[in-house]
Amino acid sequence: MKRKTLILLLAIVSAGVALAAPASQKTINFLGVWGGQEAEVFNAMAKQFEDKTGIKVELEATRDLDAVITTRVEAGNPPDIAGLPGPGKLIELAQAGKLVELSKILDMKEFDKNYSSGWKSLGTVDGKLYGVFMKAATKGLVWYNPKTFKDKDLPVPTNEWTWDQMMALSKQAIAKGISPWSIGIESGAASGWVGTDWLENIFLRVNGPDKYRDWYEGKLAWTSPEVKKVWEIWGQIVADPKMAYGGSRYINSTNFGNAASPLFTKPPQALLHQQASFIQGFIMDQFPTLKPVEDFDFVAFPAIDPRYSKAVEAAADVIAVFRDTPEVKAFVNYLTSAEAQAFWAAGTGALATNKNVSLVFYSDPLIRRAADILNKSEIVVFDASDMMKSEMNAAFWSAVVSYVENPKNLDSILAQLEKVRKEVYR
Amino acid sequence: MHTNYILLAIIALAVIPIFLWVYLLISEWIASHTNRRAASILRPWFWILPAISLLVVFLVYPVINTIVLSFMDSRSENFVGLKNYIYIFTDPNMLIVLRNNLLWLVFFTAACLVLGLVIAVLSDRVRYESVAKAAIFLPMAISFVAAGVIWRFMYEYRPAGSTQIGTVNAILTTLLPNFEPRAWLFDRSTNNAALIVVGIWMWTGFAMVILSAGLKGISVDVLEAARIDGAGEVAIFFKIILPLMMPTITVVATTLIINVLKVFDIVYVMTNGNLGTEVIANRMYKEMFNYRNYGRASAIATLLLFAIIPVMIMNIKRFNAEEGNE
Numbered sequence: 001m002k003r004k005t006l007i008l009l010l011a012i013v014s015a016g017v018a019l020a021a022p023a024s025q026k027t028i029n030f031l032g033v034w035g036g037q038e039a040e041v042f043n044a045m046a047k048q049f050e051d052k053t054g055i056k057v058e059l060e061a062t063r064d065l066d067a068v069i070t071t072r073v074e075a076g077n078p079p080d081i082a083g084l085p086g087p088g089k090l091i092e093l094a095q096a097g098k099l100v101e102l103s104k105i106l107d108m109k110e111f112d113k114n115y116s117s118g119w120k121s122l123g124t125v126d127g128k129l130y131g132v133f134m135k136a137a138t139k140g141l142v143w144y145n146p147k148t149f150k151d152k153d154l155p156v157p158t159n160e161w162t163w164d165q166m167m168a169l170s171k172q173a174i175a176k177g178i179s180p181w182s183i184g185i186e187s188g189a190a191s192g193w194v195g196t197d198w199l200e201n202i203f204l205r206v207n208g209p210d211k212y213r214d215w216y217e218g219k220l221a222w223t224s225p226e227v228k229k230v231w232e233i234w235g236q237i238v239a240d241p242k243m244a245y246g247g248s249r250y251i252n253s254t255n256f257g258n259a260a261s262p263l264f265t266k267p268p269q270a271l272l273h274q275q276a277s278f279i280q281g282f283i284m285d286q287f288p289t290l291k292p293v294e295d296f297d298f299v300a301f302p303a304i305d306p307r308y309s310k311a312v313e314a315a316a317d318v319i320a321v322f323r324d325t326p327e328v329k330a331f332v333n334y335l336t337s338a339e340a341q342a343f344w345a346a347g348t349g350a351l352a353t354n355k356n357v358s359l360v361f362y363s364d365p366l367i368r369r370a371a372d373i374l375n376k377s378e379i380v381v382f383d384a385s386d387m388m389k390s391e392m393n394a395a396f397w398s399a400v401v402s403y404v405e406n407p408k409n410l411d412s413i414l415a416q417l418e419k420v421r422k423e424v425y426r
Numbered sequence: 427m428h429t430n431y432i433l434l435a436i437i438a439l440a441v442i443p444i445f446l447w448v449y450l451l452i453s454e455w456i457a458s459h460t461n462r463r464a465a466s467i468l469r470p471w472f473w474i475l476p477a478i479s480l481l482v483v484f485l486v487y488p489v490i491n492t493i494v495l496s497f498m499d500s501r502s503e504n505f506v507g508l509k510n511y512i513y514i515f516t517d518p519n520m521l522i523v524l525r526n527n528l529l530w531l532v533f534f535t536a537a538c539l540v541l542g543l544v545i546a547v548l549s550d551r552v553r554y555e556s557v558a559k560a561a562i563f564l565p566m567a568i569s570f571v572a573a574g575v576i577w578r579f580m581y582e583y584r585p586a587g588s589t590q591i592g593t594v595n596a597i598l599t600t601l602l603p604n605f606e607p608r609a610w611l612f613d614r615s616t617n618n619a620a621l622i623v624v625g626i627w628m629w630t631g632f633a634m635v636i637l638s639a640g641l642k643g644i645s646v647d648v649l650e651a652a653r654i655d656g657a658g659e660v661a662i663f664f665k666i667i668l669p670l671m672m673p674t675i676t677v678v679a680t681t682l683i684i685n686v687l688k689v690f691d692i693v694y695v696m697t698n699g700n701l702g703t704e705v706i707a708n709r710m711y712k713e714m715f716n717y718r719n720y721g722r723a724s725a726i727a728t729l730l731l732f733a734i735i736p737v738m739i740m741n742i743k744r745f746n747a748e749e750g751n752e
Binding site: 252 | 584608609715716
């Protein structure tokens, strides 16, 4: 009996060894946040790479990327490559010495041809390139339904409009019985980020790009008049139940992905919606019959200080590399190529960061216009909250939720943020 | 480059029993080559050693390490004394966290026990008992995350005047024409209660099943004797059933308390701790994985551990006493 057991165990071991032999196929483990349509596009893009090289790319997706990356890095089991949602985490990981310097991997001549210096400097930490951006979005676009403007006989805004004109338009809308804005900031573990986009866009247009940099680098106090003013300007909309559809309850309880819907219901319940270029995908998923330009369109965020009227905020996923292997090298070079990035442009309503992706790849006129705005802007800044350290960013998100709930608490909310800033940026 | 995990698992599956078998052969050989008395002392230790060493590596060492880390700074580099603990008991956000755990502890445990007991007693007297109990027990089978998602749909809010798509608001606005729909999860006056209700919905079944088993253990003769003596049903419940079931109730209560102190998933999925709903486990997760503040995360973990230990000891004592009685 004993001998039989031993033989059985030995058989299992040899079977295991035998199984290992064909498992030598090269695989790359890619950790990202993409699901649904985004994952489909990524897989299509990876498929083309697989067909060419025989290297398999496995996408592992999670919405709680921050936590998963931290655990896996700490456990000594990082992915080969990760698609991080912003430079904040990139800087953290690079400074901790967890990332591979990309100049060792990338064909830098090719890279410099394809990428503008802005994207390059965003991916650089302490003078070394660690991150390469892809799948960008233009942030702070104001979406609207042209038919509502026609029915209600309201003047359609232009790209050159100002905050005052926006407030005037809002008053007219209220008089005609429709809420000016629809806002929804719920987003699971990241609830509140939509509000940070609002505040960042206002901040940029009130205080300019230099102060903006100080702000995300933790050099500007949250309790400073510059910052407080920004919240108060946003308060003109969120603190007034007449200005935002459903008031604070609706704003806090509505998922960002559904927040554009009140513009397209019958009858429409709101006039305007602020969101990045990617919301087009959500709108078209929920209302498949709508046609871009004809049924929904966007204008730039209203200007506040005329000096900063040609400013735009962008966001993008950033690719960071944890392991330097020939397979990873091949894939990262492929990811940065115009050939691979055209997949994003054609598929998701995202913008390619490779400037040699021709505008003809963009699947529709709106996305083409968003890409054009991004390429032509005088001042391009990255999403400030994504540049902040994780703890600051998370506190910022929660602060937005608390502010929407009760704008009267602004001073104590800012004091709390300031306390976090002092701890995080010692 | 990549470790083949399946291969590793298969090898482990075979290597561990082989290793244990060889280990036992050697230890038996040692035991048989000593005198009888020494062998009788050594043998139990040889047999229990593998289990103890696993326990030390995977439980004792991490616990001690966590306690040590709780006295260190965020990167575990410098000793900071009680700073992390002072933070836990003075930071206004942490105080809200502690308050919420207390709310959970009191209302969740009380509601599960009372409802569980009431349902157990009432269903004991009807013919469709198993159906009724199955319905109450069913939510136990759902994962916390799934329950959170389900209840988020139930609590969904739409402004007054538009169609309510959340079950709770839809029912209330239909039944009470003047009812103003509420954002249950986003209003500070209702959000903690809304979360606790989900927990109660899931765990009442557990309390009911155990209490029902305890109830069935009460001898019919005792109850009949009481009835013959002229006791009413209410008196029987409070003076006979309840005292006789006290040991079971205590076990259920302590199990519920241990579980409620660790509550995480429901809050994580439904509000992520926003608007004053955060609980200890969520805070620990955030400090650890989002903020990478190992000192604070460890201090919170230690606090949780020491809060649970007395309850656990009580539970084990009760359990032993009950085993001993029978």
